[in-house]
Amino acid sequence: MKFAILVNEGPYQHQASDSAYQFTKAALKKGHEIFRVFFYHDGVNNGTRLTVPPQDDRHVVNRWSELSKENNLDLVVCIAAAQRRGLLDENEAKRHGKNANNIAEGFRISGLGQLIEAGVQSDRLVVFGD
Amino acid sequence: MEEEGVVKKFLYVNRKAPYGSIYALESLEVVLIGAAFEQDVSMVFIDDGVYQLKKDQQTSVSSGIGMKDFSKTYRALEGYDVEKLYVDKKSMEERGLSVDELVVPVTILDDAQMGELMEQQDVVLSF
Amino acid sequence: MLHTVNKSPYETNSLSSCLRLARKGHTILLFENGIYGALKGTCFENVVTDALNKYQICVLMPDIEARGMRVDNVITGIKTVDYAEFVDLVASNSTVQAWL
Numbered sequence: 040m041k042f043a044i045l046v047n048e049g050p051y052q053h054q055a056s057d058s059a060y061q062f063t064k065a066a067l068k069k070g071h072e073i074f075r076v077f078f079y080h081d082g083v084n085n086g087t088r089l090t091v092p093p094q095d096d097r098h099v100v101n102r103w104s105e106l107s108k109e110n111n112l113d114l115v116v117c118i119a120a121a122q123r124r125g126l127l128d129e130n131e132a133k134r135h136g137k138n139a140n141n142i143a144e145g146f147r148i149s150g151l152g153q154l155i156e157a158g159v160q161s162d163r164l165v166v167f168g169d
Numbered sequence: 170m171e172e173e174g175v176v177k178k179f180l181y182v183n184r185k186a187p188y189g190s191i192y193a194l195e196s197l198e199v200v201l202i203g204a205a206f207e208q209d210v211s212m213v214f215i216d217d218g219v220y221q222l223k224k225d226q227q228t229s230v231s232s233g234i235g236m237k238d239f240s241k242t243y244r245a246l247e248g249y250d251v252e253k254l255y256v257d258k259k260s261m262e263e264r265g266l267s268v269d270e271l272v273v274p275v276t277i278l279d280d281a282q283m284g285e286l287m288e289q290q291d292v293v294l295s296f
Numbered sequence: 297m298l299h300t301v302n303k304s305p306y307e308t309n310s311l312s313s314c315l316r317l318a319r320k321g322h323t324i325l326l327f328e329n330g331i332y333g334a335l336k337g338t339c340f341e342n343v344v345t346d347a348l349n350k351y352q353i354c355v356l357m358p359d360i361e362a363r364g365m366r367v368d369n370v371i372t373g374i375k376t377v378d379y380a381e382f383v384d385l386v387a388s389n390s391t392v393q394a395w396l
Contacts, residue, residue, distance in 0.1 A: 040387050047192075047296060047396070054328045058302070061358070065379035071387070080195055080296070119198060151202040158292040159175050159206065163386050166295050166394035169302075182393065184313070216313055259316070284319040288297050293393040 042066055043157035044076040047168030049084030050099035051092070056085050059167040060102060067110050075113045075157040076103070078146075080168070083121040086114065088143035100143050107145030114146045115153045177291035178209045183218035185296065187240070188228065193221045194239050196296035201242070204249035211253040211286065212246075214275070219260045222271040243273045257283055298389035302328035302396065305340050310395040315343070320350045325377070325385055327356035334360070335369050348373040356382060 044063055048055035063073055078085050090100040107114050116126060122135075128148045132140040142148060158164045181200055187193040200212065214222060221240070228238040246252070254275045261267070261277065268275065278286060287293065299318050303310040311333045314324060324347075326334045333340050334355040347353060354375045360366070367376055377385065386392055 042386070045294070054302075058328060061379045062382060066383045066386075069380060069383055071383065079199075080191060120195060151199055152205070154199060154294075155179075155203040155206045155208070158179060158294070159177055159208065163392060164292050164294070165300075165386055165392050166293075166396070167302075168296065168394065168396040180393075184310075184396070215317070216309060257317070260313075280316055281319075283317045284322075287317065287393055288319055288322075288391065290391050290393075293391055295394040295396050 040163065041072045041074045041161045043074045043161035043164040045154065045157075045164060045166045045168075046076060046078045046082040046085060047080045047166065049081035050090065052081070053169045055167040055169055056082065056099055056103075057097075059165075060099070060106070062165065062167070063112075064106065067106075073110070073112055074161040075115055075153065077154045077157055078114070078116045079120055079151075079154065081120075081124065082168075083116045083124055083126050086116040086121070086143050086146035086148075087126055087141045089141050090143075104143050104145040112145070116142070116146050116148050117154070118148050118150050121148055176207065176209055178211070178289060179203065180287065180290040180293045181210070181212045182293060182295040183212065183214050183221055184216040186217035186220040187226070188234065188236060192296040193218070196294075197239060197242055199294065199296075200246065200251055201249060204251055207250075210251050211255060211290075212251065213255045213257065213278075213283065213286065214260070215257040215283070216260050219256055219264055219266060222254075222256070222273060222275065223266070224270055224272050240272050246273070255283070255286060297322045298385050298392045299324045300392065300394045301326050301330040301333065302394070304329040305333040311340070312343075314395045315347050315351075318351060323352040323354065323385060323389060325354045325356065325382065326374075327359050327382070329359075331355050331359045331363060331365070334371055334374050335365060336371050337369075341371060344371055345373065354381075354385065
């Protein structure tokens with residue numbers, strides 16, 4: 040079965056991203072397809088490569104990046120929500136005259152249409168938030 | 170933008186008050202973008218979400234909270250063919266609100282009708 | 297239809313709204329802080345026990361255990377599930393609604 044995942048909260052502050060990660064991992068293990076993981080609201084903060092958690096804690100951002108690499112996951116960060124919160128990829132940084140970008144490996148920035156498309160194309164959409 | 174003619178029932182569930190957090194505003198942005206996909210869209214307002222529709226919101230006046238009053242956008246939804254707006258009867262009554270205090274015409278649903286509407290959906294987006 | 301509740305019933309009305317608006321035969325999964333609604337000996341025990349006549353209620357064990365609780369603390373009749381079974385619940389219900 041084809042699943043889409045929506046993550047509405049950032050890392051660490053809420054459990055949403057952890058729950059979404061555990062769910063996604065379990066779904067993949069069961070042989071389901073993850074059509075897309077879409078990050079919205081503060082959820083976009085799951086996609087910043089500048090995150091440096093204490094060494095004895097899980098690395099929420101890297102964990103998503105690794106899961107993406109292993110399973111060819113499409114991790115999409117909402118562009119409008121990302122811009123508000125200071126998350127940019129190389130193109131967006133250039134376009135807005137910023138001297139740095141902070142998108143993590145495996146994530147890409149795109150529009151809200153990607154969330155709707157995920158809802159249309161997937162058999163199920165599961166929302167994790169606060 | 171159309172997805173090969175697939176039309177699904179999308180429900181947007183709004184249960185949070187405006188301004189105190191960004192959920193209401195950003196959920197409205199999803200609805201507006203989503204309209205281009207020509208899906209069968211409904212919006213429900215439950216619990217504090219009912220407050221999103223309260224008339225006379227004043228935010229951007231000089232003495233105000235300094236945010237954009239986005240309640241006007243609900244009135245523009247009709248132009249995007251988003252016309253099915255539902256309010257939970259109990260949530261509205263608990264808050265002492267009546268339909269004439271809301272910015273847009275809505276359909277009031279009782280518990281059973283709300284449950285039935287939810288059950289009929291393909292995709293439920295909660296914010 | 298599957299409903300997910302991730303909020304403590306002491307903190308928000310997510311659980312009470314879900315119990316009020318879900319329809320007979322629906323499944324409700326309590327996870328994250330939502331698991332506090334699944335526990336014995338609380339002021340919500342009666343309400344949740346009554347709701348078992350109308351709904352199948354499940355609780356996510358990893359969230360129970362993380363919070364210092366055990367299966368013995370879970371109200372009789374509530375089904376305990378792990379993440380894999382959470383996935384099964386989503387797969388077997390055509391619609392999923394999160395009560396955030």
